[in-house]
Amino acid sequence: KAGVTQTPRYLIKTRGQQVTLSCSPISGHRSVSWYQQTPGQGLQFLFEYFSETQRNKGNFPGRFSGRQFSNSRSEMNVSTLELGDSALYLCASSLSSTGGQAYGYTFGSGTRLTVV
Amino acid sequence: GQNIDQPTEMTATEGAIVQINCTYQTSGFNGLFWYQQHAGEAPTFLSYNVLDGLEEKGRFSSFLSRSKGYSYLLLKELQMKDSASYLCAVGSGNQGGKLIFGQGTELSVKP
Numbered sequence: 001k002a003g004v005t006q007t008p009r010y011l012i013k014t015r016g017q018q019v020t021l022s023c024s025p026i027s028g029h030r031s032v033s034w035y036q037q038t039p040g041q042g043l044q045f046l047f048e049y050f051s052e053t054q055r056n057k058g059n060f061p062g063r064f065s066g067r068q069f070s071n072s073r074s075e076m077n078v079s080t081l082e083l084g085d086s087a088l089y090l091c092a093s094s095l096s097s098t099g100g101q102a103y104g105y106t107f108g109s110g111t112r113l114t115v116v
Numbered sequence: 117g118q119n120i121d122q123p124t125e126m127t128a129t130e131g132a133i134v135q136i137n138c139t140y141q142t143s144g145f146n147g148l149f150w151y152q153q154h155a156g157e158a159p160t161f162l163s164y165n166v167l168d169g170l171e172e173k174g175r176f177s178s179f180l181s182r183s184k185g186y187s188y189l190l191l192k193e194l195q196m197k198d199s200a201s202y203l204c205a206v207g208s209g210n211q212g213g214k215l216i217f218g219q220g221t222e223l224s225v226k227p
Contacts, residue, residue: 004158031213033213033214033215035215035217042203042217042218042219042220043159043203043205043215043217043220044217045214045215045216045217048209048213048214050211050213055209055210055211055213056209056210056213056214058214090158090159092215094213104149104151104164105149105161105215106161107151107158107159107160108158109157109158110158
């Protein structure tokens with residue numbers, strides 16, 4: 001079966017611009033979460049959506065936002081990009097309605113965002 | 117606060133056994149996950165513990181002690197392909213949907 005699909009794979013943006021990243025979860029998975037991965041900070045939780053509702057939120061500024069559609073696909077948006085936003089953005093989906101539990105979360109390959 | 121600690125790097129020999137430790141202090145707990153991540157690739161799910169004790173899956177085992185805030189991942193019969201970063205993560209938040217990750221342990225397997 002198809003895995004978690006993230007598009008685009010690579011992006012280069014200029015400071016001050018905004019960007020939208022897309023994530024298509026595994027079919028049937030209703031929980032979608034987003035993470036930022038950098039060499040210095042590791043994997044940091046951004047937010048999680050379940051049935052189109054934001055269920056959990058991390059400690060990122062309001063410039064980072066997301067949404068989930070009725071087909072469970074999710075997007076995240078970063079406005080007013082800063083150099084420090086350069087990172088790998090990972091999306092993960094889960095079958096379980098109560099978090100990843102024994103099924104775990106399946107991660108996509110990520111979008112590599114470079115802000116110049 | 118949220119704090120998950122694991123060693124930064126470890127080196128082991130092919131065919132040997134290695135144990136990667138993880139200690140955590142989090143405001144909520146809804147299970148502990150281990151992930152493997154090869155360079156340039158997505159993390160892949162290895163194991164999940166929510167009750168105390170040992171879970172075994174082939175060459176990989178994971179242990180949890182909730183009272184001590186401690187877990188370990190045990191890798192047996194190490195192979196070169198096991199060289200990767202191993203991430204410990206605690207499920208927290210609403211319905212456990214928020215994973216708090218440690219910084220990862222970079223494991224190098226030498227011939």
